[in-house]
Amino acid sequence: MSTPDSKRIEQEDPVEYVETTTDELAPLYRQMLAIRRMEEASAKAYSQGKIGGFLHLIIGQEAVCVGATAALKPEDYVVATYREHGHAYAKGVAARGIMAELYGKKTGCVKGLGGSMHIFDKATNFLGGYGIVGGHVPIGAGAAFASKYRGDGRVTLCFFGEGASTIGGFAEGLALAALWKLPIVLICENNQYSMGTPLYRSLAVEDVSLRALGHGMARDRFDGDDVVKVKRRIGEAVERARTSGEPTLVEVVTYRFRGHSMSDPGLYRTKDEVEEWKRRDPLNRCRQRLIDIGFADADLEALEADVKAEIEDAVKFAEDSPPADDYKSYVVKE
């Protein structure tokens, strides 16, 4: 269904890239690549039985979390879903801690208590990955409320999928953020499927950003293929939040290459569709763009070798770490 104000976002092909420099783009590419490699390493470990439970990979969507968090200051907050390894990494959480957490080790960033869906890291202001769809949207609004209350100038980014846009937690979080003008950017990562449900079967209007209108909230909607574009556009919303305390609802259209979780064979979409999106892989595009704007071959090689070493080190760290051993100390704070 379409409304006068909603347009279906088709990925631009070729992409109209946003102006950038190698100095800006190289670190973004590095993060995206590290997340891709980390996700691939965790998929492998999962198939070897070293990681258990649900494992939701973000492969294909890396430009969103990397571009968005690049618009933040270290003191800003990020709240995310169960599909959050990339968001955590982009916010500065070390690959070692993430990987060890997936392995259920004592050295994991939440000591083996949380696993894949519940990465938290206070040091980098990563307020966590949450497993109940939509339940974390008010949590994000709460962090933003605290920033407004204290006048500390911090901004919160809250990520969720388009599937979350039908649940009360989202609706109420959105309403309150708008009413109380909280410094938050609500980022809908529209990867077009909520588990096995394509968005046209879960949303009466496919444009999630339109929900902002009824609340008098600023909104934006764009394609998440170019990491620099994501950084700029989220950057505008972050500035709005920081300077005028106004929230924004931003929808970024993207695509997940893997199943919903490791146990989902993804039978609800065609191979052709997936291949078509893979052809437009934001990671490959970012790499190509980097070369096009003059990043030296030797530098690219060094960067990629560095990422490889970092992720190998994280896996080794996870493998070698002692098992989790304490589940009693953190029920209530003494």
Next chain:
Amino acid sequence: MAVISYREALNQAMKEEMDRDANVFIMGEEVGHYNGAYKVTQGLLQRFSERRIVDAPIAEMGFTGIGIGAAMVGLRPIIEFMTFNFSLVAIDQIVNNAAKIFQMSGGQYNIPIVFRGPGGPAVQVGSQHSQSLESYYAHVPGLKVVMPSTALDAKGLLKSAIRDDNPVVFIEGETLYNTTWEVPEGDDELIPIGLADVKRAGSDITLIAWSKMVWTCLEAAKQLAEEGIEAEVVDVRTLRPLDVETLATSVKKTGRCVIVEVGWPVAGYGAEVAYQMQKHCMDMLDAPIERVTSDDVPMPYAKNLEDEVQPQVKDVIEAVKRALYLI
């Protein structure tokens, strides 16, 4: 007799009841095109079409309320929660509406609805996805609460739940879907809600459990038998209403009782069972009633910790030996 899985039994129950009554429909996330997150509704969309197998977006509060409203005016909804963890988003509808409308309306509107889906700990999915919420629902007058342990019970009880004129919270064992049991073919036999079932006869001690813990108790009983201890295993099956009589008959016979549940200890359902047993069997008890529960913590992710937290066969055996004053 065919040996079928717990999953298949539930599927058959719904299929048969939907064939029987055109007012029965299923609503929930991924129940249709995806054939169910746990494949319990496999094939039902093809058979009954989108009118009766309704894929809902992620809106538990909304589709639970829609089910209740539809039930008020004569439909008989089956609301599937992908897991019962997500029923917490909808618990207001269940507790404040489904359970109360019959009484609030002075008996004018009853709510024939089933809320079903997997519950109890799964494997390594962490604290938000691995919990036992039956005690929450068993607390509420106006609801019935059913937790089958076998394919046979699953089928017969789900059929009864669908035909029941009241809201039934039907919690399936998340790790039981592949377990098998003999189920009569073309079975149209119902298992009444409100009856416990002796799953193993024994004379020395009574083990009371429900859902997955019945299997843990049966294994414990098997191991205890090797040491000459004969445990009777009684499956509660229906937490509300509780079949006190069947339980008390067993406890009076054996004089000892261990209640095993995978939920948390404080205000856990087993505490109510323990109260009922001491009240009805006081003079016949030879030892204090023992409870085995999970540790009083949110579920950790790491496999080794997860196993430590939940009741294991060895914990049941230990509790039995305490009740027999052997340790």
